Every structure is written in C-alpha cells, then in structure tokens.
Ligand SMILES: Nc1ncnc2c1ncn2[C@@H]1O[C@H](COP(=O)(O)OS(=O)(=O)O)[C@@H](OP(=O)(O)O)[C@H]1O
C-alpha cells in the first residue's frame with residue numbers, strides 16, 4: 001500500500017531515554033508451546049527486574065488477543081498479523097525506554113524473523129521455552145490439549161498446527177526437568193548483562 005507519510009524524527013532519542021532510565025531497553029520475546037511456561041517465566045522475570053528499578057511491561061498472549069487483536073484467529077495468516085502488531089507495539093515501548101516482555105506461542109520462524117526486522121537485532125532477545133509436547137499436555141494448564149484431542153479446537157499448536165522451533169535462540173530454557181526458580185535465574189543472568197550495555 002502506498003501511503004503519503006513521512007517519518008517523524010523524535011527530538012528525544014531512545015539513547016536519551018536509556019541514559020535517563022540507567023539501562024538499555026529491548027524486547028524479550030518468549031516463544032514456545034501453550035503451557036510451556038512463557039507467561040510464568042515472563043511474569044517472574046518482570047517482578048525481579050521491577051524490584052531492581054528497571055522499567056518494564058509485559059505483553060501476554062491471552063490479554064492481547066482479548067483486546068487489540070480480538071479480530072484475529074489461529075489461522076496462519078492471522079497468527080502472522082498477531083505477531084506483526086505485537087512487534088510494532090513492542091517497538092514503540094522499547095523506543096519509550098521500557099524493557100518489554102512478550103509471551104506468545106509465535107510458532108512460525110518467518111513471523112519471528114519479521115519481529116527482528118521491525119525492532120532490529122540489537123533490541124531483540126529470543127527465548128525459546130523448550131518444553132516437550134508430552135509435558136505441556138500433562139500440565140494442560142487451560143484444558144486446551146484435551147479439547148484439541150477431542151476435536152473441539154482447531155489449529156491447536158503441537159496437535160493440529162505446527163510449531164517451528166528456533167534454530168539459534170539467544171537462550172533456550174528446557175523446563176521439562178528444571179525448576180521454575182532455576183529457569184528464572186538463567187534468564188536473569190543473561191538479561192542483567194544486556195541491561196548494562198547502555199548506548
Ligand atoms: N489453536 C490454538 N493454538 C494455540 N494456542 C491457542 C489456540 N487456541 C487458543 N489458544 C490460546 O491462545 C494463546 C496463544 O495465543 P498467541 O497469540 O500466543 O498465539 S500465536 O502467537 O498467534 O500463535 C495460548 O496461550 P498460552 O497457553 O499462554 O500459550 C492459548 O491459551
């Protein structure tokens with residue numbers, strides 16, 4: 001679509017905001033199957049960062065899908081649009097100096113690549129919450145797998161829709177046999193290093 005718009009350059013830059021906040025801002029993206037632990041880890045990580053005085057905000061799948069993206073289904077094209085809009089929101093929040101956490105299934109490699117092209121490699125941390133389908137089904141936090149197996153839900157990731165695992169994520173958290181505490185610690189150690197890299 002051709003739009004006659006010209007991008008406005010802000011007088012206060014991202015770097016200005018980072019210096020004021022005392023830390024870098026970036027987007028921390030959790031990807032993984034439903035029930036893998038994305039929301040649990042994102043929320044606990046946010047609490048720890050908040051305690052340390054870091055400006056944070058958490059974007060979560062179910063909340064976004066009940067609001068700004070309530071017009072979208074779980075068909076591939078709608079998932080693509082879901083992720084694109086979230087990446088644009090994340091980009092604005094990061095520009096505003098906020099460490100933004102996003103927890104979305106985001107099952108397609110192409111869609112996750114698109115996030116990077118919107119926000120830039122340096123501003124993006126991809127965390128693969130690698131939990132086996134068997135373990136996610138055992139947890140079945142929301143009862144969705146049971147419904148999917150009974151044919152009551154279409155396009156359920158891992159059951160009737162694909163999940164394309166990241167090839168080279170910044171971090172991989174295997175939760176099948178790992179406590180929540182040690183998973184959070186592993187992520188925190190990585191993020192604290194990144195926070196210090198002020199421009
Ligand atoms: N068909 C199907 N497949 C996967 N997930 C489903 C589906 N239907 C509903 N749900 C619930 O919606 C949450 C996933 O939404 P997302 O926006 O993260 O999905 S996606 O990134 O667009 O693939 C997901 O949240 P999480 O369990 O937190 O991952 C589910 O609760």
Ligand SMILES: Nc1ncnc2c1ncn2[C@@H]1O[C@H](COP(=O)(O)OP(=O)(O)O)[C@@H](O)[C@H]1O
Pocket residue numbers: 032033034035036037038039040041103139141174175176178179180181183
């Ligand atoms: N190491 C771990 N990391 C994250 N969650 C874990 C871990 N071990 C067990 N769990 C449990 O797995 C479930 C994950 O649910 P949730 O965070 O809602 O997943 P998602 O957001 O990926 O759908 C929670 O009940 C959580 O207590």
